[in-house]
Amino acid sequence: MAQLHLIETGSGAPLVLLHAFPLNSSMWAAQVEALGDSWRVICPDQRGFGGSLLPDADVDAAPSLDALADDLAELLDARRISEPVVLAGLSMGGYVVMAFWRRHRERVRALVLADTKASADSPEAAAGRERIAAEVVSAASSAQLVDELTPTLLGSTTRSERPLVLGRVKALVESAPPDAVAWAQRAMAARPDSFADLRTVDVPALVIVGVEDAISPPADARAMADAMPGARLVQIPAAGHLSAIEAPDDFNAALGSFLDQLR
Numbered sequence: 477m478a479q480l481h482l483i484e485t486g487s488g489a490p491l492v493l494l495h496a497f498p499l500n501s502s503m504w505a506a507q508v509e510a511l512g513d514s515w516r517v518i519c520p521d522q523r524g525f526g527g528s529l530l531p532d533a534d535v536d537a538a539p540s541l542d543a544l545a546d547d548l549a550e551l552l553d554a555r556r557i558s559e560p561v562v563l564a565g566l567s568m569g570g571y572v573v574m575a576f577w578r579r580h581r582e583r584v585r586a587l588v589l590a591d592t593k594a595s596a597d598s599p600e601a602a603a604g605r606e607r608i609a610a611e612v613v614s615a616a617s618s619a620q621l622v623d624e625l626t627p628t629l630l631g632s633t634t635r636s637e638r639p640l641v642l643g644r645v646k647a648l649v650e651s652a653p654p655d656a657v658a659w660a661q662r663a664m665a666a667r668p669d670s671f672a673d674l675r676t677v678d679v680p681a682l683v684i685v686g687v688e689d690a691i692s693p694p695a696d697a698r699a700m701a702d703a704m705p706g707a708r709l710v711q712i713p714a715a716g717h718l719s720a721i722e723a724p725d726d727f728n729a730a731l732g733s734f735l736d737q738l739r
């Protein structure tokens with residue numbers, strides 16, 4: 477288990493936001509500001525990222541997103557949160573939401589899957605992750621990821637019209653610790669297909685996707701929404717894979733209206 481650093485603010489029912497790869501909890505700044513008045517918003521840094529350490533033993537252990545799901549269960553215990561939480565995750569955070577549903581579903585009040593997908597990696601995608609893992613560890617730096625990842629993490633509108641967002645994301649990617657990047661890439665490569673699990677979702681569910689998302693395009697979001705009984709799908713215009721950062725007002729409107737209906 478890893479002890480997680482987190483941002484926590486507000487009071488009320490718990491809402492957990494799980495960040496994308498290779499970012500950290502700071503990606504949720506706009507959501508924390510918008511929702512902290514009415515929810516107890518908890519944004520952990522997943523192991524290895526932000527202020528959370530990658531436990532030594534895990535650097536060589538077989539990485540699995542199940543460990544990230546269990547980290548969250550332990551964090552909730554440590555915060556004495558026994559009531560079910562609203563759990564939202566973007567991209568890798570969404571993969572962890574699905575792992576958490578598999579392992580701890582009794583702790584979930586509602587779930588939000590943003591810019592993520594339920595399918596497993598193809599052999600080619602898994603091989604690409606292994607290449608990245610080996611490269612960043614050997615270079616002891618994530619700098620090379622900036623050119624490789626930024627064009628797919630951000631939509632074309634953001635890349636051409638939102639220089640501050642572009643700069644912020646590049647800085648986050650560059651500062652990601654190489655060991656954490658490698659661990660997370662291997663964990664994502666090992667993740668299973670989650671469609672059968674989504675068919676068992678019996679809590680309110682929301683799927684959000686940026687229309688310009690090139691990593692988990694709208695077709696993946698539609699497939700997840702179709703798999704979850706009663707799920708709602710919201711598409712965010714002029715946003716790519718990091719819709720919560722690229723179009724925070726639209727993202728917050730979609731999330732806020734879903735949350736309002738839970739109350």
Ligand code: MLT
Nearest residue numbers: 496497566567568569691
């Ligand atoms: C993420 O944003 O978390 C990653 O792009 C997910 C992935 O690589 O599949």
